[in-house]
Amino acid sequence: MRTLKFLLRKEFRQIFRNRSLLPIIFILPMIQLLIMPLAANFDIRNINLAIVDQDHSSYTQRLISKIGSSGYFRITGFKPTYQKALGLVEQEKADIVLVIPQNFERNLIREGTQKVFLAADAINGIKGSLGSAYLTTVLTDFNSDIRTEWVQPQKLNAEATIDIVPENWFNPLMNYQFFMVPGILVILVTLVGGFIAALNIVKEKEVGTIEQINVTPIKKWEFIAGKLIPFWLIGSFDFTIGLLIARFVYGIIPVGHLAVLYLFLSIYLVALLGFGLLISTYSDNQLQAMFVAFFFIMIFILMSGLFTSVDNMPIWAKIISRLTPVTYFIDVMRMIVLKGSGLSDIKYQIFIEIAFAVGLNGWAIFNYRKTN
Amino acid sequence: MNQFGVFVQKEFYHVFRDKRTLLILFGLPIVQIILFGFALTTELKNAKLVVVDYAKDIASGQITARIAASPYFSIEKSVLSNEEMNIAFRRGEVKCALIFPSRFNEDLLHLNKAQVQIILDASDPNTAKTIANYLQSIIGDYQRKLNAGSSEPYKIEPELRMLYNPEMNGSMNFIPGVIALVLMIVCTTLTSVSIVKEKEMGTMEVLLVSPFKPIYVILSKAIPYLGLSLLNFIIILLLGVFLLDVPVRGNIVLLFAESTLFIISCLSFGLLISSFTDSQQTAMLISMMGMMLPTIIFTGFLFPIENMPLPLQIISNVIPSKWYYTIVKAIMLKGLGFQSIWKETLVLAAMTGVLLTVSLKRFKTRLA
Numbered sequence: 001m002r003t004l005k006f007l008l009r010k011e012f013r014q015i016f017r018n019r020s021l022l023p024i025i026f027i028l029p030m031i032q033l034l035i036m037p038l039a040a041n042f043d044i045r046n047i048n049l050a051i052v053d054q055d056h057s058s059y060t061q062r063l064i065s066k067i068g069s070s071g072y073f074r075i076t077g078f079k080p081t082y083q084k085a086l087g088l089v090e091q092e093k094a095d096i097v098l099v100i101p102q103n104f105e106r107n108l109i110r111e112g113t114q115k116v117f118l119a120a121d122a123i124n125g126i127k128g129s130l131g132s133a134y135l136t137t138v139l140t141d142f143n144s145d146i147r148t149e150w151v152q153p154q155k156l157n158a159e160a161t162i163d164i165v166p167e168n169w170f171n172p173l174m175n176y177q178f179f180m181v182p183g184i185l186v187i188l189v190t191l192v193g194g195f196i197a198a199l200n201i202v203k204e205k206e207v208g209t210i211e212q213i214n215v216t217p218i219k220k221w222e223f224i225a226g227k228l229i230p231f232w233l234i235g236s237f238d239f240t241i242g243l244l245i246a247r248f249v250y251g252i253i254p255v256g257h258l259a260v261l262y263l264f265l266s267i268y269l270v271a272l273l274g275f276g277l278l279i280s281t282y283s284d285n286q287l288q289a290m291f292v293a294f295f296f297i298m299i300f301i302l303m304s305g306l307f308t309s310v311d312n313m314p315i316w317a318k319i320i321s322r323l324t325p326v327t328y329f330i331d332v333m334r335m336i337v338l339k340g341s342g343l344s345d346i347k348y349q350i351f352i353e354i355a356f357a358v359g360l361n362g363w364a365i366f367n368y369r370k371t372n
Numbered sequence: 373m374n375q376f377g378v379f380v381q382k383e384f385y386h387v388f389r390d391k392r393t394l395l396i397l398f399g400l401p402i403v404q405i406i407l408f409g410f411a412l413t414t415e416l417k418n419a420k421l422v423v424v425d426y427a428k429d430i431a432s433g434q435i436t437a438r439i440a441a442s443p444y445f446s447i448e449k450s451v452l453s454n455e456e457m458n459i460a461f462r463r464g465e466v467k468c469a470l471i472f473p474s475r476f477n478e479d480l481l482h483l484n485k486a487q488v489q490i491i492l493d494a495s496d497p498n499t500a501k502t503i504a505n506y507l508q509s510i511i512g513d514y515q516r517k518l519n520a521g522s523s524e525p526y527k528i529e530p531e532l533r534m535l536y537n538p539e540m541n542g543s544m545n546f547i548p549g550v551i552a553l554v555l556m557i558v559c560t561t562l563t564s565v566s567i568v569k570e571k572e573m574g575t576m577e578v579l580l581v582s583p584f585k586p587i588y589v590i591l592s593k594a595i596p597y598l599g600l601s602l603l604n605f606i607i608i609l610l611l612g613v614f615l616l617d618v619p620v621r622g623n624i625v626l627l628f629a630e631s632t633l634f635i636i637s638c639l640s641f642g643l644l645i646s647s648f649t650d651s652q653q654t655a656m657l658i659s660m661m662g663m664m665l666p667t668i669i670f671t672g673f674l675f676p677i678e679n680m681p682l683p684l685q686i687i688s689n690v691i692p693s694k695w696y697y698t699i700v701k702a703i704m705l706k707g708l709g710f711q712s713i714w715k716e717t718l719v720l721a722a723m724t725g726v727l728l729t730v731s732l733k734r735f736k737t738r739l740a
Contacts, residue, residue, distance in 0.1 A: 020654040039669045039680045046678045113527045122534035124545045136530050143528045162515050163487045166504050168494035176497050191661045287565050290656045291396040308412045317411030338495040341462045
């Protein structure tokens with residue numbers, strides 16, 4: 001135990017002496033937490049629309065002002081022909097082109113039906129399909145306005161209608177930040193803990209100081225624990241600051257118990273740091289450790305369900321996702337913070353995370369050899 | 373010139389000696405392509421839905437059958453009490469509940485009006501919105517079939533065309549994104565580390581006192597990484613074209629020229645990082661940990677930049693990968709020529725110029 005105390009003192013001294021490392025550990029994550037959630041927004045708005053109005057009737061005027069006031073579209077240009085409007089799409093100045101053909105108003109009333117043309121830039125699939133869906137909704141609304149003006153009311157009521165009453169639980173205002181901030185906080189803790197732990201032992205190898213440790217009577221587990229505990233404390237500290245930012249900047253107050261959150265965090269950090277140390281014991285130099293860590297952490301982040309839901313993945317990808325410790329923490333974080341899930345709701349995740357922690361650290365201790 | 377060749381050779385030895393790093397260097401883009409191409413999608417599939425049916429009549433049964441038949445939903449359990457439903461939501465076992473009130477069919481037939489309730493797990497607002505949209509369209513279809521007799525007068529029919537990507541191939545959007553992301557991270561890290569390493573190990577001193585000019589020291593470091601990055605670019609491009617059916621519609625020579633420009637700008641950025649760090653650890657943490665999220669987010673391939681608040685839109689302009697992404701999209705997917713992207717190219721070239729000048733100015737030929 002006394003040895004461990006000395007090891008800890010050494011580690012802390014090394015960390016706090018490194019002036020350029022400190023801002024990376026403490027300040028960089030916080031800045032990212034302040035900026036990223038504002039940017040990571042899937043809520044599609046401000047769709048740039050180019051309009052080709054070949055009719056110039058009162059109906060087209062009404063339609064255009066209705067589109068403008070819907071709040072989703074920004075009309076970026078009126079062009080006489082479709083070809084010219086397509087030029088705006090090529091320059092990325094328009095996402096969708098709406099073509100209102102000649103005699104739009106006359107045909108709609110006389111013939112009872114009229115086509116309009118939409119062309120959407122579909123390179124970004126979500127934007128293309130959501131944008132055209134919004135525009136279609138506006139058109140349908142406009143259509144029923146016209147219809148009510150021309151058709152007697154009793155005829156409309158004859159149709160059977162099903163009213164759909166949606167109710168949004170856990171996040172009634174559909175605030176995307178409520179969803180992203182907890183997830184991004186998990187990623188930031190993961191980046192700090194994972195990378196720094198991965199670089200740590202290998203640095204001693206590269207610089208040569210590991211030899212000095214190897215010839216002392218320090219036991220393997222003491223050495224690993226001495227590396228693990230400081231980063232565990234740093235990770236918890238960063239997490240706490242992050243929670244405060246979430247509380248005071250984004251107004252996110254965890255619905256569930258903080259105690260449950262911290263319980264899970266402490267297990268998660270042990271698992272994550274074990275992973276970092278494992279990479280470190282396998283690597284020969286810092287660049288290698290960093291690249292290996294980057295490789296895995298990148299996969300962890302992409303597969304964790306931070307940006308895209310795990311449910312949408314094919315089976316093999318779901319299995320990979322289940323094999324990464326980050327997935328469970330993002331899950332649990334969102335459950336506790338947004339839904340107020342309690343200990344009994346997350347016991348499955350806790351068991352798995354404990355398994356990760358024991359397995360990864362056991363492997364790291366096993367793989368750390370005191371002889372070359 | 374011979375001297376220069378020897379130095380380039382030295383750098384190549386450094387690179388090829390470390391097999392594991394090399395493996396990651398080329399494994400990284402391959403894994404990313406596979407994940408982005410086959411695993412990551414915002415398209416809704418198998419969303420877990422629970423139906424609470426108090427009516428148990430024909431109409432509710434038919435709607436449930438339609439929902440079960442769609443690929444978007446998988447129906448979990450069928451009967452739930454309120455209490456059970458709460459727990460299922462809290463544990464994340466279901467994303468949505470559809471509730472039919474009793475006498476659903478009767479209301480529909482006699483009053484011409486009936487209600488269904490949808491409860492959504494809005495902790496993920498985007499999925500919640502998509503689920504609501506799909507359910508609405510399924511129920512709307514059913515309603516239209518019910519009213520098949522009466523026709524709708526004065527109908528506007530929108531005719532939709534999806535430009536550049538009619539099959540809605542999701543890979544289209546991210547292949548340029550992955551190229552930008554991988555090149556940015558890999559080039560920046562490699563250059564900054566390789567220079568800082570010489571400082572840390574003390575070998576920089578040796579290089580600087582040799583008759584070899586400092587500028588050549590830097591150049592000889594840049595050339596191997598330029599080569600490796602171009603190779604990486606080719607691999608991603610080939611995977612994209614042959615594995616994911618992403619077309620290259622424009623001029624391939626132009627694409628390579630622009631990519632080389634982008635790689636040079638990343639290398640200069642790495643050089644800049646190396647000029648104000650003195651340990652490998654710091655250089656790596658800045659170029660990887662610091663750059664990863666900003667590059668993912670500000671390149672614009674995951675989150676549209678127009679959605680961001682104005683200050684962030686302005687910030688995104690200083691990220692070189694954003695400009696490169698626009699260029700690659702224009703050449704590869706839209707098949708446009710140089711006249712449509714000269715502005716972006718100019719911005720990228722100007723950035724490269726500034727980065728290069730600043731970092732060369734800061735590059736110290738004397739060690740403190």
